[in-house]
Amino acid sequence: MTPGLHPTLPKALIALCAFALASASFGVAHADDQKPGFFKKLFGGGSKTETPAPAPEPEKKPAAKPKPEPEKTATKKPTSSKPPRVIITTTGGKKVEIGKKSTPSKTTAKTATPKPAPKEEPVKDVTRSASRDNDSPMKGEFKELDDDKTPSAEASKSVEVLPANGGWEIVKIGGRDYVTAESIRNFYNPVYGFTTFRIQGTHFWLGSSKLILKAQIGSQEMLINNIKFILSFPVAEHNGKVLFSRLDLCKLIDPVLYPSHIQNAEFFDTVVVDAGHGGHDAGARGVYGYEKDFALKMSMAVRAALIQRGFKVILTRSTDTFITLGGRVAIANQTPKSIFLSFHFNSGGAAATGIETWALTPQSAAATISRGGGYNVNGVTGNKQDSANIALATAVHASVISRFKFVDRGIKRAQWSVLTGCKRPGILFEGGFVTNGAECQLVASETYRQQVSAAIGDAVLNYRKALESAMMGKR
Ligand SMILES: [Zn+2]
Structure with a gap:
């Protein structure tokens, strides 16, 4: 179904994201119905909680871990009544060196596996400006890139600065559209009241009392209020301007910064809770x-937390039984008004730790890891919920990360089978590494699972609240 647009939707961005820049009308920005403080709420913001030491559980026999099987179900591209002037091209991602902050594990390297794979190279050397505004400097958290790994060390394929359209500054690099950070600041300024816009070396900060966004040129990592997001494409630079891919603007930055205007948001009162494996x-x-x-114990705890908060809950399994991935998706799709x-829990080297949350790879982007289904060429069923998916991932991930002392591995992208065919907003949550002694000890603790479940229950409430105005009239 294709619900109508919310009357107060920011026209400029819809136009941008529908690939019809001609109709963009910048400046009207967002309606002033933005609830103050919603962003902090959406992102949790609870104080760090100490967790008790659990009693270890007995060890069992090993088993093989299943591989994700991406499904390719074609869906329609977004359409617009206006002829598109600029099209996001399907260029594959590439491996980038990232400034690691809090992820000691080696598994954090981002390897993208493009399918059509037209080669793309970063923007050519440009002069970087120092601090733009006279705002107070913010503390950097990223490490500097090695000289030989900066984007400036490589040559650009082609850079074309398009005329500003509807207030959006677009730079086309190697066929891909990027928007300038200035455009993003200007567009969201009515909502966030930014006081800091700063570029120093490869580091970029955009900040206000409500929001601090940090990114680094050449990196796919972005922090928003210290929650880690993995962008689909590395932050680029041209003529001293910091550039975010248009796809990341439309599929990540906008739904996260402005969830109350997510299109297609559907009211829900039910949560389908899926315990992985079995x-x-x-x-x-x-x-x-x-x-x-x-996973089953965690799901039972989450179920209790959600029921306590007034949600109906459907479990894909409540016992140690095997359900196919398609069977899990079918349960979600058959459950009306649901998310x-x-x-799941992670496995890796003994040193690997942390929490990660997965949302479906958008069309024309690659998965964050090589085994994550590769490049999403044609779009899949779940892409209908792209905006809701990333908002839900943000709510859950931020709520857990802000309350517990976990390594933040980020909000990532993949075409996991349970997400590709899902018609409801959905995420896959990896609640820690069971292959790490200390982290598995936590996961094995009932108290710990209850505390994390409470954080997730709060996150689902916050998610619904954040999207409330977008869901209005759809009950
Ligand atoms: Zn799993």
Whole structure:
């Protein structure tokens, strides 16, 4: 179904994201119905909580971990009544060196596997400006890139600065559209009242009392209020201007910064809670038990937390049984007025730790990791919920990260099978590494699971509240 647009939707951005710049009308910005403080709420913001030391559980037999099987179900591209002037091209991602902040694990390297793979190279060397505004400097958290890894060390394929359209400054690099950070600041300024806009070396800061966005040229990592997001394309630069891909603007930055105007937002009162694996599929073998068992226990705790908060809950499994990935998706799709939360635990080297949350890869972007389904060429069923997916991921991830002392591995992209075919807003949450002794000890603790479940329950409430005005009239 294609619900009508909300009357107060920011026309300029819709036009931009519908690839019809000609009709963009910049300056009207967002309606002033933005609820103050919603952003902090959406992102959690609770104080750090200490968790008790759990009693270890007995070790069990190892089992093979299933591989994700991306499904290719074609969906329609966004359409517009106006002829498109600029089209986002389907160029593959590439491996980038990132400034690691809090992820000691080696598995954090971002490897993208493009399918059509037209080669793309970063923007050519440009003079970087120092601080733009006379605002107070903010503390940097990214490490400097090595000289030989900066984008400036490589030559650009082609750079074309398009005339400003509807207030958006667009720079086309190697066929891909980027928007300047200035455009983004100007567009969201009525909502956030930015006081800081700063570029120093490769580091970029955009800040106000409500929001601090940090990014680094050449990196796919972006922090918003210290929550880590993995962009689909590295931040670029041209003529001293910091550039974000248009796809990341439309598919990540906008729904996260402005969730109350997400299109297609549907009211929900039910949560489909999916415990990963089960039966002969044990999932990862942890130090104190199997992923399938922890996922089931976690799901039961989340169920209780959600019921306590007034939601109806459907479990894809409530016992140690095997359900196909398609079967899980079918349950979500058959449940009206619902969202979908899939719970898993991670495996890796003994040192790997942290929380990560997955949202479906947008069309024309690559997965964050090589085994994440690669490049999403044609779009899949779940892409209908792109904006809701990333907002839900943000709400859940931020709520957990802000309350517990976990390594933040970020909000990432992949075409996991339970997400590709899902018609409801959905995410896959990896609640820690069971292959790490200390983290598995936590996961094995009932108290810990209850605390994380409470954070997730609050996140679902916050998500619904953040999208409330977008959901109006759809009950
Ligand atoms: Zn799993």
